[in-house]
Amino acid sequence: MSLSSEQLARVYDAHAREFVAFFARRVYDPEVAVDLTAETFAAAFVGGDSFTGKTDEDAVRWLYGIAKNQVAGFWRAGQVEQRAVERLGMQQRRGLTDEEYERIEELAALGDLRRRVAAELEAMPAEHAEVLRLRVVQELDYPVLAARLEISEQTARARVSRALRALAVRLEPYLPTEEGSHA
Amino acid sequence: MPDALFDDLPILGELGATLTAAMARAEATAGSSATAAAPPRRWRRPYGWLGTFLVLGLVGTTAAAGTLTVLRGSPIPGPKAEDTQPSMVQRSDSQHVLGLRANDPAAGHLPFAIRVGESEQGDICATVGQVDGDDFGIVGEDGRFRQLPAGIVDSCGRATGTDVAVAGARVLDAKRYEDVRTVIYGAGADDLKRAEILVRGKAIPLKIEDGAFVGVVPNYPEDIGLQLRLRIGDRTVTHGFGTGRALVLDPSGPAWQMSRGGSQSRDRKTQVNCANLQQVHRADGTRMSSTPPVCFRAPVEHHKLPQMPVPVTYNARTFHTGDRSHDPPGRSPSVWRWQAPSRTVVWGQIDGKRVKQIDLVAPSSVRQRVRKIYGDSFGVVLPASVNAKHIRLLVTMRDGSTRTYSRPVVPTSSMRP
Known part of the structure; x- marks a missing residue:
């Protein structure tokens, strides 16, 4: 039907x-x-x-x-x-x-998630928080980010990946799973 | 079905109405018998969506007859003959509304159109308005549609062969900034090949009918750097409607203008010259914002412009909503406040005799030639995501040399000489 x-x-x-x-x-x-x-x-x-x-x-x-x-x-x-x-x-x-x-x-409880992200960033090692801020918030390209931190571009990419993985692990308990539910 | 279905999210009600209308259209096209059985949709915005309902020609609606029409008011009275210039008195047999339609950027509003005619003296006349069925009129701030009678004319002019007879930008003000509209129109060009409007430098083509055109954009002309560009024969003609020399565009809101001023010492030996950016107008009741001034002091030289001690003075800063000067009112003439959304601003003054051009460079591929205002000042308003600390000015001097400024040069921000 x-x-x-x-x-x-x-x-x-x-x-x-x-x-x-x-x-x-x-x-x-x-x-x-x-x-x-x-x-x-x-x-x-x-x-x-x-x-x-x-x-x-x-x-x-x-x-x-x-x-x-x-x-x-x-x-x-x-x-x-x-x-x-x-x-x-x-x-x-x-x-x-x-x-x-x-x-x-409010319906999506994004305010709570935003506060949780801010709290987790605060608790992260300074090196991870800094590289995430430069890459995600300021949207710097990798060459510029690498120059800013005085590291190679390859190291910059690796550092961003590690930081993102670490943040994802910290936030996993708070992210949605099935439809209509929120952990 | 409860009345307050999407009271907390009207957008979902509007979306639902759009979806229902679209499904009904699709089923009618497909010849589906389900259309006749579909229950009528509860209209949350009868003014906008009932227009669509009427086009579909659906039957069986339970909406009351009084809501099946656009809210209307009495026709706007035309001017008295003795108050009208002969060149703007249209011949009644010449008036007609062209088939051109310019859709309002917001859904559910009546489209705009242009009515053209000839004056008794042979001038081409044009009037912009909105169409509701066969009626030509305008929707006021009270939401009511009122017909525009034949005597109401926006402008008349005579064709020259090298430009349109009439062209204009009519601003329809509104209580909310986002509801302000500018209607661009023109008529009376025999060999009009192309008409386009430029909004923030981006060209938007307009349809042409009988040498006339009409378009509508949101916001005031000065907020979007509005221009009209016409191709007539083999000539290109450009009209600026929001391109004042002192205007500086905002990334998305009301424009800014460079304001300059100064003062002399009591002994008239020293003067201070300052420049700052001020919003051209407010958006939604906020106070107008301005930057602090960038000034320089110079000795007074009679019959000569003040000589800047350095080629460029400027400041670069990110302003956040709520920032303000901290000097008590009356204590300093440099009072300023920032009520606008956050922005990164670069503004200053130039010694035009020494400086040829300035390029602004910032991270994330931000690079632009800075336009000189009156040759001796400049202003650039950028999104707040641009870090003011990383902005550089590449200055090319008239002698061919170049200088790079990576930090603001602010001899003084005081207006006191």
Whole structure:
């Protein structure tokens, strides 16, 4: 049984907020999270013939499958590829207001995550914190970073990798696992 | 279905409405029988989305009849004949709204159009407005659409063969900065081959119909360095609408302007000349921001411009929202405050007789030629992510030599002579 527009609209009304939070926890950007939500539901309508479930719960599970692919696609391409949105001729949306931005961060508990990142950076060895600040925050290229620290470019790359791995290990208990859950 | 479904996130309500409309269009196109059975969507913004609803021609909506129309007000009265210059009195049989449409950057707003005609004296006249069905008018700040009668004309002019007869940029102000719009229009060019607007240096082409064009962009013209570039025959004509000589563009917000001033000592032997950047206007009720001044002292020489002691004086600094001078008001004329978003600013003064050009270099591939303002000052506003401490100025002197400045040169920031 394919997915009807009526059922999709019903699922949207009931779960859109949940999907936005799902995306925001994975891409850390409320604007991108809203775009991914739009693309997921649009893609669900476009590909509705491949839906084999019946109930709204079946549809939600199916949509989360699409959502996970959308997240992977975003990290691969570095942007939201809105093929389904464009195919349906959906108008470009406005930007989020400050209140909406904060509300999505609240739904995704991004504020807590941000505080945890800041705390973990504070606790890291100074060498790791410094190299992450230069590479991630100031977005320095490796040659410039290496010159700044007076080390070789190869050493700079290795130091950034070590620092990122160390930070990931520290943050792992606080990162999302399954949809709708937060460790 | 509860009324307050997405009260905390209106964007989701708008997105849902867009999705529902798109699905209905797709099903109607595919001839699906599901369209007739689909329940009507609850419109959270009847002004914007009902326009789309009407285009679809769906039936069975439960929305009340009063909400199926755009909010309207009485037509704007036209001017009295005795108040109108003859050259701007249009022949009623010549007026028509062209098929050109310029979509508002925000979804759900009426598109802009241009109405052209001829005056009784043969001038080409143009009026910009918005279209709602067959009606031509304008939406006011109260959200109501009001028709613009035939007597209302923005401008008239005579075709010269080398330029359009009329061209202009009409600013539609709004309570919120992000709702401000500038409508660029022109008409009356026989051999108009290309029309484009430049926004922050980026060209955006406009469609042309009968030698006329219309486009709409967000923000005030000065905030985006707005220019209009036309190709007429084999000539290129450029009109600047937001390109004042003292203007400095912001990365994304209101523009800045270089302000200069000075004072003389009581004995008129010494003077101080200062320059700073000030916001051209505010965004959303914040106070206007400004930088502290960069000044130099020089002896007063009658009938001569003050001689700078060094070729370049400048400061480079990252300002954060809330930064301000700490001198008590009245104690120092150098009071300043920063209410704008964080920015890295480089500003200063130049001895134009000695300095030929300046290039600004910063990490992350930031490099740009610095435009001289009136030949003796400059200002550059960059994102706060650019580290002010790592900015260098590469100065080429008129004698061919070059100098590199990696630290600010601020002889004084006091305006007292």
